[in-house]
Amino acid sequence: MISPALLDRARIVAGPEVGEAAVRGLAAATGRTVERGPVEGPFVYVGASLPDAVRGADLVWFHSVNAGTDALLRSGPWPDGVPLTRTVGRMGERIAQYVLGWVLAECQSVPEFAAQHARAEWRRIDSELVAGQTAVVHGIGRIGSAVATLLRACGIRTVAAARTPRPVPPGFDAVVPADEPVAARWVVAALPLTGATTGYFGADRFGAMGGATFLNVGRGATVDLGALEGALRSGAVGRAVLDVLADEPAAPGDACWRLPRTVVTSHSAGITADEDIVTDFAACLRELSAGRVPALTVDTGRGY
Amino acid sequence: MISPALLDRARIVAGPEVGEAAVRGLAAATGRTVERGPVEGPFVYVGASLPDAVRGADLVWFHSVNAGTDALLRSGPWPDGVPLTRTVGRMGERIAQYVLGWVLAECQSVPEFAAQHARAEWRRIDSELVAGQTAVVHGIGRIGSAVATLLRACGIRTVAAARTPRPVPPGFDAVVPADEPVAARWVVAALPLTGATTGYFGADRFGAMGGATFLNVGRGATVDLGALEGALRSGAVGRAVLDVLADEPAAPGDACWRLPRTVVTSHSAGITADEDIVTDFAACLRELSAGRVPALTVDTGRGY
Numbered sequence: 001m002i003s004p005a006l007l008d009r010a011r012i013v014a015g016p017e018v019g020e021a022a023v024r025g026l027a028a029a030t031g032r033t034v035e036r037g038p039v040e041g042p043f044v045y046v047g048a049s050l051p052d053a054v055r056g057a058d059l060v061w062f063h064s065v066n067a068g069t070d071a072l073l074r075s076g077p078w079p080d081g082v083p084l085t086r087t088v089g090r091m092g093e094r095i096a097q098y099v100l101g102w103v104l105a106e107c108q109s110v111p112e113f114a115a116q117h118a119r120a121e122w123r124r125i126d127s128e129l130v131a132g133q134t135a136v137v138h139g140i141g142r143i144g145s146a147v148a149t150l151l152r153a154c155g156i157r158t159v160a161a162a163r164t165p166r167p168v169p170p171g172f173d174a175v176v177p178a179d180e181p182v183a184a185r186w187v188v189a190a191l192p193l194t195g196a197t198t199g200y201f202g203a204d205r206f207g208a209m210g211g212a213t214f215l216n217v218g219r220g221a222t223v224d225l226g227a228l229e230g231a232l233r234s235g236a237v238g239r240a241v242l243d244v245l246a247d248e249p250a251a252p253g254d255a256c257w258r259l260p261r262t263v264v265t266s267h268s269a270g271i272t273a274d275e276d277i278v279t280d281f282a283a284c285l286r287e288l289s290a291g292r293v294p295a296l297t298v299d300t301g302r303g304y
Numbered sequence: 305m306i307s308p309a310l311l312d313r314a315r316i317v318a319g320p321e322v323g324e325a326a327v328r329g330l331a332a333a334t335g336r337t338v339e340r341g342p343v344e345g346p347f348v349y350v351g352a353s354l355p356d357a358v359r360g361a362d363l364v365w366f367h368s369v370n371a372g373t374d375a376l377l378r379s380g381p382w383p384d385g386v387p388l389t390r391t392v393g394r395m396g397e398r399i400a401q402y403v404l405g406w407v408l409a410e411c412q413s414v415p416e417f418a419a420q421h422a423r424a425e426w427r428r429i430d431s432e433l434v435a436g437q438t439a440v441v442h443g444i445g446r447i448g449s450a451v452a453t454l455l456r457a458c459g460i461r462t463v464a465a466a467r468t469p470r471p472v473p474p475g476f477d478a479v480v481p482a483d484e485p486v487a488a489r490w491v492v493a494a495l496p497l498t499g500a501t502t503g504y505f506g507a508d509r510f511g512a513m514g515g516a517t518f519l520n521v522g523r524g525a526t527v528d529l530g531a532l533e534g535a536l537r538s539g540a541v542g543r544a545v546l547d548v549l550a551d552e553p554a555a556p557g558d559a560c561w562r563l564p565r566t567v568v569t570s571h572s573a574g575i576t577a578d579e580d581i582v583t584d585f586a587a588c589l590r591e592l593s594a595g596r597v598p599a600l601t602v603d604t605g606r607g608y
Binding site: 100263 | 554572
């Protein structure tokens with residue numbers, strides 16, 4: 001925990017990833033000067049990565065402009081006692097709309113109708129009603145809960161797959177252990193990337209999906225892409241929508257483009273807007289200044 | 305109003321549009337025999353159109369297997385004193401999911417991502433968040449209300465465009481006179497086809513849409529297709545999604561396929577399932593047998 005007094009005299013530095021508009025927004029929202037580093041003396045850093053020059057003893061708090069902090073935490077041991085907070089912004093809402101958008105696109109045959117229209121073809125395609133179907137969500141923090149809440153508004157039964165026992169999270173109808181197979185029409189992955197989630201979706205988990213559509217809005221490396229391909233070919237996974245890959249951007253020759261019944265969407269689901277960075281940084285600053293731990297704090301040991 | 309005693313001794317006849325599975329379902333749900341006409345004596349008819357043979361004095365009640373009854377009512381003067389009921393089933397829910405599906409498909413660039421995937425191209429496309437946007441819905445009965453309710457669950461402000469003054473209908477945030485221009489991102493048409501709604505969406509109404517996306521899930525003839533084309537070319541209408549046309553099915557040479565930024569979806573939004581016909585007929589039979597007017601009764605003068 002940093003002392004409010006130290007925080008009060010710390011300078012605020014924005015990394016190169018933070019655009020000018022966001023820097024102006026941060027200054028306006030906090031009423032403080034926001035500098036482009038490096039600076040002398042205690043400072044707060046707002047950025048996407050932790051440059052070596054920032055890794056010194058004078059860093060008192062790091063605010064990530066992204067929600068995912070796996071790359072940051074992989075870049076070296078996290079400096080002792082420096083709080084790490086992150087920007088979530090409206091990402092839960094954005095990702096929830098992405099998931100529901102692709103769920104309904106499949107039920108309403110949106111790509112097929114677009115193709116039919118291009119061929120000037122009138123052919124009835126019956127829609128699929130999602131009410132009463134089941135979605136299992138892996139990764140049940142803020143984003144997973146936002147996804148579940150929106151799917152539920154369409155009458156979908158939402159099941160949280162929990163790696164540790166817990167009560168039913170907000171937006172869910174039920175919680176089950178992550179390894180318990182659940183008959184579901186949809187499997188949504190919203191996991192952070194940690195040592196425990198790398199390759200989490202492998203042959204066993206995909207093999208038990210019973211033809212569900214698999215949507216990944218978490219991290220690409222939680223998926224064993226070879227295992228997914230096998231499951232798509234066997235029918236254990238009916239379709240896949242992948243917003244994230246272990247290696248991004250995918251080159252034109254990447255195997256991902258040749259997966260059957262799959263769409264890859266270039267990490268576009270949960271964009272972070274400048275206003276999200278400003279809002280979340282200002283909220284964290286208020287909390288830290290009052291001596292409280294912000295809700296957006298990352299447990300750097302656990303990784304999320 | 306038919307007398308419950310007459311209804312009790314009336315035979316039930318299903319038209320040729322009612323499939324065998326639905327006939328069996330009707331018999332099971334009502335505990336009565338369902339015949340294929342014609343029959344002697346008082347009878348109830350379940351069908352899509354009113355054949356001349358059915359138009360006689362012995363018809364005591366007509367149940368339409370469809371929600372739209374415009375074609376039925378156009379086929380001649382409606383027989384005096386014969387109640388007309390209709391099948392809505394889960395159509396509100398189906399059409400609401402169609403509308404939300406196409407709204408989110410546009411915001412999430414579903415057709416663009418599908419095309420990009422086919423080209424093995426990784427290119428970021430920013431999504432659009434619908435929360436805080438406005439949708440105006442014309443046609444604010446059961447279906448319009450179901451559409452509004454679902455759009456609202458995504459944070460969209462829903463405005464009912466009412467042809468007659470009324471309180472705010474269920475699912476809506478506000479009600480305005482139908483001719484009052486409203487700045488909106490989405491305009492949804494769910495109007496029945498009557499004398500008053502034919503050509504309802506003309507040059508004036510389209511010209512005032514300010515770039516909104518226009519979605520028609522009501523009846524095709526409520527739209528002046530030439531006026532829509534002009535508005536699409538001028539930008540007054542940003543995009544169009546048309547599930548219904550005045551002339552269906554559209555031939556390959558039909559002008560509708562060449563409208564800019566438009567998708568036509570072959571009257572697939574609000575399919576009627578056999579179970580919908582059975583459920584709604586059985587509910588109407590219960591109401592009529594108890595001497596009540598079913599909620600699914602059509603005002604044959606007004607046309608819906």
